[in-house]
Structures are given as structure tokens and as C-alpha cells.
Amino acid sequence: MSPEQPAQGQGKSLFSLQRRERLMEELRAHGAITVRDIAVKLGVSELTIRRDVNILADEGLVSRVHGGATLPSPLDRSGAAGRQQPHSYSIGMVVPSLDYYWPQVISGARAEAEEQNLRIMVRGSTYDAADNRRQVQALLDTQNIDGLIVAPDMTGESGQELLRWLNALPIPVVLAERRPPEENPAHRLEWVATDHAFGAGMAVRHLWQEGHRRIGCLTDSSSPTSPHVVRGWRQAMAALKNSVEDAVHEDSARTANGDRAAHFDHVLELCEETGTTAMLVHSDTQAVAFVQHCVDKGLKVPGDMAIVGYDDEVAYLAEPAISAVRPPKQYVGKVAVQLMAARLAEGRMRPVHRIQLNPDLILRESSIGAPRGAAAGLLQDSK
CATH class of the missing domain: 1.10.10.10 (Winged helix-like DNA-binding domain superfamily/Winged helix DNA-binding domain)
Structure with a gap:
């Protein structure tokens, strides 16, 4: 086009x-x-x-x-000097959730937009490509937007079609916490995302330094973040010369009949069989539930099972408080607006920018100071 x-x-x-x-x-x-x-x-x-x-x-x-x-001259005083300037541009923003993770991203975007004299219009969506497109189209149809920040679902053919559609829009688009896959590079789209693989690697190295040698990974493949967490776990384990071939790696999206307790029992049985004493768990809410399940089974956290969560939304509320990888959510929103403002100001001559931000590892009780030893036999005793 x-x-x-x-x-x-x-x-x-x-x-x-x-x-x-x-x-x-x-x-x-x-x-x-x-x-x-x-x-x-x-x-x-x-x-x-x-x-x-x-x-x-x-x-x-x-x-x-x-x-x-x-082009503007410092001698030009014909503009609206002495009165409040209107917003220079209007930006639409579509996020998949308004109650977990994304409120902080929105907060960062709004703060930066205020600094840049931009207007932000936010619409909540779901983790569904069709709904993502409906919400974007609603902004295009009803608002005079100059650019778009969006976190689309990119899974399946519908997700890939959505990505192609966004890439063809005649306004600039910045993806937040999303990166186009290699098979569909969407060359016009800019993005800012957390390096979740790096964050997972930090968690693994921390657990290694605490003396754990069998470190498992529990994620939910329905989340766009989990594949990056798994990749980072695998890379860090390989760098530490620790094979993942027989390591505990479970996907909660495949939980039979939604029975989380039975799923966690299965994970703990695998940990006992393999001598696994530490788990990286995505997301926070799942990490909290897993800690509670361990405690209910009579396991000490971190004495028998050390746990690091991912997202750091509610990890601090657990008992014990859970160590967690904390993505720079507000900065994701802030940098997305900065990218959009630069694109609108410079136009098509500006090269496409794609930015990764490193997360932090927040250490709490769930992973620090555990005895150095496997939990073998403890699970059997607790049954």
C-alpha cells in the first residue's frame, strides 16, 4: 500500500x-x-x-x-504564545488487561504523555486477536488518533493476520511487551519489551548461587511471556552446564479439568523423583498458589523447596514472601510513548527502533538461606 x-x-x-x-x-x-x-x-x-x-x-x-x-524560527511569535497549548498528538492504546500487570504500563505511558503534551486514549481488551482488532478499530473509527500503542495476541493464524494488519496501518504503531516472530517480522512496527529471558536467567543464577543444582520451571504457555521465561531458563541452565533433559518443566495450561491441586501434586512428585529443590514459577499468582500448596503439604519454603516467581505483582503478599523477577512495567509504557513521539516528530526518515529493557530480581524469603540438600523423602512423609 x-x-x-x-x-x-x-x-x-x-x-x-x-x-x-x-x-x-x-x-x-x-x-x-x-x-x-x-x-x-x-x-x-x-x-x-x-x-x-x-x-x-x-x-x-x-x-x-x-x-x-x-521550519520553525525562534523569531516567530505568531503562534499561541502565552496560552496553554493543545495536545500535539493523540495516541490510542489497547492493552489485554486492566487489572494485572498492565495498569503500571498504562501509568508510565500516561506520565510520559503528559510530559510530551500528548493525549492517551486507553481501551481494555483480552488476550484474543479478534478482540484486539475490534478495540483498535473502535479507536480508528471514533477517535482522531495519530498513532497506536498495542499489545496484541500474536498466536495462531488470527494473531499473525492481526500483526500483518497492524503493519499495514497508515499510522505509526508501537508494540508494548510484544515482539513479532521471525516468520512475520512486520518490518514497520516498532516495539519496546522486557527481556524476559534475561530475567529468567537471573532467577536461575540466583538459585544456583544459593546452592541449588536441580532447578525446575513451571509456566503457563497461554501467556505471551512464558515462552521467553522458558527460553531464559533453558539458556541459563545450559550456561551452568546443567542439563534440562530430565529437569522438571511443567505447563499449567495443560492442567487436566482445571484441577490445580492435582497438578501441583504432580509437580511435587516430579521434584521428589528428580531431586529438584528449586522452582522458577510464572506468573506471580501461580507462584503464590504453589507456595501455599507446598506449605499445606508440610514442605518448608525455602527449606525444602525454594521458589522464585515472575512479574512481582502479588509475590510480596505470600507467606513467606516470594522472590520475584520484576519487569520495568512503567518504563515499558514510558519508552513506548517516547518511541511514538519521536516517530510522529521525525516521520518516515527515522529508522525503526526496537528496544529491550532488563528486569530486576527482587529477593525475599522464599529463595534465600535454604539448607543445601534435596527434599527427597519429605514429600512421601507429608502424604
Whole structure:
């Protein structure tokens, strides 16, 4: 799709944004434009170009001159000096949850948008590609948005189709906590995401330093984060010359009939069989439930089973408090807005940016100071 052709059904406002982007690119290339020349080049009326110039001038992006415009001059006082400036751009934001993990991302985005004089419009969605697209389309249909920050579901054919659709939109799109897969690189999309594999590696190395040699991993493959956590666990174990071939690695998404207690019993049985004394658990809520299950079975945490959670949303509420990897959620939102602001200001000449942020490891009681030894026999005694 050429830059001059808006996506079908996106509305006149998107074409107007693209036209103003072309004006800014002409100004950056030549320093000045005339209304007559640019109207001919874009195939629109001179009145339309004058209106575009007025909008850009009111936003402080250009200086009006007779018959055209130039890049802003410090001598230009014709703008709205002395009165509050309107928001320079409006950004739509679609996230898959409004009650876990994502509120902090939204908070970081809103704070940065305030600093940048941008307007943020947030819509909650679900972990479902079809619903993600509905929410994005609602913003496109009802709001005059200049850019989009989104955390889409990218699984399956529907997720890949959503990614292709986002990549073809005529407005800039920044993915938050998402990275396109190699088979669908979506070359126009920018992203900012936590390096979850690095975070998992920190957790494994911490448990190793605490004396654990058999370290398992319990995740939920329905979460977009879990594959990266598993990858980081595998890489760290390999770096420590510790095989994962017979290590405990369980997926809670496959829990039979949703029976979590039976699933946790199975995990503990595997830990006993393999001498596993430590587990990396994603997510926080699952880590809290797993700790409670261990305690109910008479196991000491961390004495018999050391545990590190992932996300650090509710880990501190457990008894004992759970060590956890903490993604920089507010900074994910902050950097996403920074990427969007730079893209809107610089246009298509700016290279695509893709940024990874390192998480922190917050140490608490669940993984520190455990006796050095396997829990063999303890599970049998507790039954």
C-alpha cells in the first residue's frame, strides 16, 4: 500500500495526518514550501494546504510565511504564545488487561504523555486477536488518533493476520511487551519489551548461587511471556552446564479439568523423583498458589523447596514472601510513548527502533538461606 493511499475504512482524518506528514518531510528536505507547489504535488486544493499549514503552525511545528511555510524560527511569535497549548498528538492504546500487570504500563505511558503534551486514549481488551482488532478499530473509527500503542495476541493464524494488519496501518504503531516472530517480522512496527529471558536467567543464577543444582520451571504457555521465561531458563541452565533433559518443566495450561491441586501434586512428585529443590514459577499468582500448596503439604519454603516467581505483582503478599523477577512495567509504557513521539516528530526518515529493557530480581524469603540438600523423602512423609 503506497503512503498516499489510506487503508480502506480508516477515514479522512488518517489521510489528513499523512498529508501533514508529507508537508513536514518536504520542509525537512527543502527548508520551506509554497502552498501552490505542494498543492499540485499532492493533488489537493490550495485551501486544504493552507489549513494544514495553520494546524502545523498552531502546534509549533512550522512557521507561517506569505504563500507557504518554513521550519520553525525562534523569531516567530505568531503562534499561541502565552496560552496553554493543545495536545500535539493523540495516541490510542489497547492493552489485554486492566487489572494485572498492565495498569503500571498504562501509568508510565500516561506520565510520559503528559510530559510530551500528548493525549492517551486507553481501551481494555483480552488476550484474543479478534478482540484486539475490534478495540483498535473502535479507536480508528471514533477517535482522531495519530498513532497506536498495542499489545496484541500474536498466536495462531488470527494473531499473525492481526500483526500483518497492524503493519499495514497508515499510522505509526508501537508494540508494548510484544515482539513479532521471525516468520512475520512486520518490518514497520516498532516495539519496546522486557527481556524476559534475561530475567529468567537471573532467577536461575540466583538459585544456583544459593546452592541449588536441580532447578525446575513451571509456566503457563497461554501467556505471551512464558515462552521467553522458558527460553531464559533453558539458556541459563545450559550456561551452568546443567542439563534440562530430565529437569522438571511443567505447563499449567495443560492442567487436566482445571484441577490445580492435582497438578501441583504432580509437580511435587516430579521434584521428589528428580531431586529438584528449586522452582522458577510464572506468573506471580501461580507462584503464590504453589507456595501455599507446598506449605499445606508440610514442605518448608525455602527449606525444602525454594521458589522464585515472575512479574512481582502479588509475590510480596505470600507467606513467606516470594522472590520475584520484576519487569520495568512503567518504563515499558514510558519508552513506548517516547518511541511514538519521536516517530510522529521525525516521520518516515527515522529508522525503526526496537528496544529491550532488563528486569530486576527482587529477593525475599522464599529463595534465600535454604539448607543445601534435596527434599527427597519429605514429600512421601507429608502424604
